[in-house]
Amino acid sequence: xxxxxxxxxxxxxxxxxxxxxxxxxxxxxxxxxxxxxxxxxxxxxxxxxxxxxxxxxxxxxxxxxxxxxxxxxxxxxxxxxxxxxxxxxxxxxxxxxxxxxxxxxxxxxxxxxxxxxxxxxxxxxxxxxxxxxxxxxxxxxxxxxxxxxxxxxxxxxxxxxxxxxxxxxxxxxxxxxxxxxxxxxxxxxxxxxxxxxxxxxxxxxxxxxxxxxxxxxxxxxxxxxxxxxxxxxxxxxxxxxxxxxxxxxxxxxxxxxxxxxxxxxxxxxxxxxxxxxxxxxxxxxxxxxxxxxxxxxxxxxxxxxxxxxxxxxxxxxxxxxxxxxxxxxxxxxxxxxxxxxxxxxxxxxxxxxxxxxxx
Amino acid sequence: xxxxxxxxxxxxxxxxxxxxxxxxxxxxxxxxxxxxxxxxxxxxxxxxxxxxxxxxxxxxxxxxxxxxxxxxxxxxxxxxxxxxxxxxxxxxxxxxxxxxxxxxxxxxxxxxxxxxxxxxxxxxxxxxxxxxxxxxxxxxxxxxxxxxxxxxxxxxxxxxxxxxxxxxxxxxxxxxxxxxxxxxxxxxxxxxxxxxxxxxxxxxxxxxxxxxxxxxxxxxxxxxxxxxxxxxxxxxxxxxxxxxxxxxxxxxxxxxxxxxxxxxxxxxxxxxxxxxxxxxxxxxxxxxxxxxxxxxxxxxxxxxxxxxxxxxxxxxxxxxxxxxxxxxxxxxxxxxxxxxxxxxxxxxxxxxxxxxxxxxxx
Numbered sequence: 001x002x003x004x005x006x007x008x009x010x011x012x013x014x015x016x017x018x019x020x021x022x023x024x025x026x027x028x029x030x031x032x033x034x035x036x037x038x039x040x041x042x043x044x045x046x047x048x049x050x051x052x053x054x055x056x057x058x059x060x061x062x063x064x065x066x067x068x069x070x071x072x073x074x075x076x077x078x079x080x081x082x083x084x085x086x087x088x089x090x091x092x093x094x095x096x097x098x099x100x101x102x103x104x105x106x107x108x109x110x111x112x113x114x115x116x117x118x119x120x121x122x123x124x125x126x127x128x129x130x131x132x133x134x135x136x137x138x139x140x141x142x143x144x145x146x147x148x149x150x151x152x153x154x155x156x157x158x159x160x161x162x163x164x165x166x167x168x169x170x171x172x173x174x175x176x177x178x179x180x181x182x183x184x185x186x187x188x189x190x191x192x193x194x195x196x197x198x199x200x201x202x203x204x205x206x207x208x209x210x211x212x213x214x215x216x217x218x219x220x221x222x223x224x225x226x227x228x229x230x231x232x233x234x235x236x237x238x239x240x241x242x243x244x245x246x247x248x249x250x251x252x253x254x255x256x257x258x259x260x261x262x263x264x265x266x267x268x269x270x271x272x273x274x275x276x277x278x279x280x281x282x283x284x285x286x287x288x289x290x291x292x293x294x295x296x297x298x299x300x301x302x303x304x305x306x307x308x309x310x311x312x313x314x315x316x317x318x319x320x321x322x323x324x325x326x327x328x329x330x331x332x333x334x335x336x337x338x339x340x341x342x343x344x345x346x347x348x349x350x351x352x353x354x355x356x357x358x359x
Numbered sequence: 360x361x362x363x364x365x366x367x368x369x370x371x372x373x374x375x376x377x378x379x380x381x382x383x384x385x386x387x388x389x390x391x392x393x394x395x396x397x398x399x400x401x402x403x404x405x406x407x408x409x410x411x412x413x414x415x416x417x418x419x420x421x422x423x424x425x426x427x428x429x430x431x432x433x434x435x436x437x438x439x440x441x442x443x444x445x446x447x448x449x450x451x452x453x454x455x456x457x458x459x460x461x462x463x464x465x466x467x468x469x470x471x472x473x474x475x476x477x478x479x480x481x482x483x484x485x486x487x488x489x490x491x492x493x494x495x496x497x498x499x500x501x502x503x504x505x506x507x508x509x510x511x512x513x514x515x516x517x518x519x520x521x522x523x524x525x526x527x528x529x530x531x532x533x534x535x536x537x538x539x540x541x542x543x544x545x546x547x548x549x550x551x552x553x554x555x556x557x558x559x560x561x562x563x564x565x566x567x568x569x570x571x572x573x574x575x576x577x578x579x580x581x582x583x584x585x586x587x588x589x590x591x592x593x594x595x596x597x598x599x600x601x602x603x604x605x606x607x608x609x610x611x612x613x614x615x616x617x618x619x620x621x622x623x624x625x626x627x628x629x630x631x632x633x634x635x636x637x638x639x640x641x642x643x644x645x646x647x648x649x650x651x652x653x654x655x656x657x658x659x660x661x662x663x664x665x666x667x668x669x670x671x672x673x674x675x676x677x678x679x680x681x682x683x684x685x686x687x688x689x690x691x692x693x694x695x696x697x698x699x700x701x702x703x704x705x706x707x708x709x710x711x712x713x714x715x716x717x718x719x720x721x
Contacts, residue, residue, distance in 0.1 A: 337509070338512030342505065
């Protein structure tokens with residue numbers, strides 16, 4: 001579980017200026033602002049409602065995965081399987097809806113049951129992860145890497161080498177739909193695009209899936225920051241022995257955390273299916289770096305016990321701004337990987353040398 | 360190998376016996392043999408020299424990466440960057456060869472110069488990893504994950520996102536060459552196919568001992584020697600076993616860790632160069648390749664512990680072979696290759712559970 005930091009690895013004791021401490025706690029906000037200013041100056045159109053919505057729309061997977069990763073990392077673990085659970089969920093959600101389509105339930109019920117079934121099945125990888133980690137004492141790295149392989153294998157077996165397709169139209173509409181449509185001369189319309197003549201401009205505000213993601217993120221921020229469950233998560237990551245002595249049901253909590261991680265990854269997978277109208281096994285393969293990086297940039301320690309949803313979201317936003325900014329500036333996305341790597345290391349170094357003053 | 364561990368007692372009587380412990384400490388090797396038996400029965404063409412040579416030839420890169428990872432994991436660290444450093448070395452070598460050829464340098468010279476240059480360059484990612492880990496106290500997971508991104512981005516930049524072609528045809532001939540070519544009853548030829556040999560009859564030709572075999576055996580033997588018989592190796596185990604005791608016994612931890620990460624990226628770079636010779640093109644590493652994860656899996660299946668202090672080069676090599684023959688055997692028996700991913704997951708958990716039951720093996 002949580003391995004102790006190596007001797008001498010802790011922040012150096014000594015006097016720290018208030019400024020350094022403040023910077024250590026707030027540099028990510030500053031960085032995000034500077035990043036936005038930089039890209040706004042560099043590319044026209046970056047500072048616009050449209051760009052903001054695109055940024056949030058294409059960022060939802062990383063937002064959800066990084067929160068999943070945050071809970072696991074706060075317990076001192078790691079979840080490598082989230083990316084492939086996402087792929088697995090994107091496939092089975094479509095398959096469930098395909099199977100239910102001939103039953104004649106109608107599209108809304110088919111989509112609803114498909115989503116619910118996927119979320120339930122999506123708990124299984126996390127429950128197995130949690131069981132391996134909490135009860136068999138398998139290191140999280142190994143347990144979740146094994147699950148990565150199993151999810152990859154099972155996904156490929158289900159789709160047999162092609163993409164999963166055949167999503168009901170309603171689901172695709174939700175995936176590309178917006179919360180609010182504003183048209184000049186018409187009353188604003190919620191959730192459904194008004195029928196207008198060609199050429200009439202409809203202002204689309206907040207994609208549906210961003211609304212869903214925002215609600216989920218708020219609930220999780222509450223769960224980690226304000227509930228007993230959240231306190232237990234931090235306690236386990238801080239010192240697992242002390243947590244046990246304090247009567248916290250460590251094994252059950254770990255099971256819950258890994259299950260939640262895979263639940264969130266499944267939700268991200270469903271959202272992926274709705275957005276891209278297809279499911280594939282490696283849909284989330286490249287998101288692992290981003291999701292762990294967001295948590296680490298947000299100031300969480302891999303040794304556990306720290307990290308908040310708010311700061312993780314700032315970390316994820318830093319990555320999302322970087323991604324969109326570079327794309328809009330016409331730079332090949334290759335640069336993004338380099339910069340993410342550099343920022344990742346930089347974030348840890350800053351946390352080491354400018355630790356935030358503890359309350 | 361003596362003493363009764365309480366955990367072993369809980370695992371039942373047989374596991375406490377000498378035979379039981381021998382089985383547990385070499386389970387990967389026994390599993391490998393069992394696979395040979397099973398796959399020989401499920402497929403007629405599994406048990407053949409050609410197939411075995413192919414599997415081992417194709418595993419040259421995984422062998423190198425697993426050896427690299429063995430050193431790092433013994434120190435209690437992890438190196439996630441090996442796969443993308445491999446890709447970076449591969450595309451850098453290809454780019455250099457292209458540039459030197461374009462400048463009019465003869466092929467052999469251009470290739471050897473590029474290989475030497477890339478081997479030196481491949482020390483850099485490890486040096487950065489090591490410095491970041493020791494001087495800035497960044498956890499190895501994060502530091503090498505950062506390098507994961509950096510090496511990947513650089514490789515994509517160098518290659519522009521496409522495999523790099525236009526290298527001399529001699530490269531894959533060397534990379535996929537054999538020491539011995541035998542035509543039963545007609546001729547034996549060393550190092551190359553006989554002149555004028557018709558490609559249409561290539562299937563009758565028996566090819567023995569790919570160059571990659573002596574190469575990888577030599578590299579692994581040297582590394583195994585370094586790990587088991589030299590001070591460098593003893594220090595590696597000492598750091599992983601108990602870092603405080605290692606500090607007290609006067610080992611320069613930082614310097615040693617930097618060297619271990621440099622060795623790791625050097626071996627990855629070597630793997631990248633081999634990749635150029637094997638495929639004849641420069642390849643960046645894709646996310647799907649997951650070289651680093653399979654290398655770590657091989658090391659863990661070979662009996663190393665991610666907590667450090669345990670692991671052996673040859674055991675990791677057995678781990679690589681387990682993964683390789685699993686894939687090959689399943690494919691050759693006509694089973695969906697995807698079961699391999701699932702099997703790897705199960706094997707890893709088995710490895711760790713055995714490690715938990717017998718904490719004092721090795």
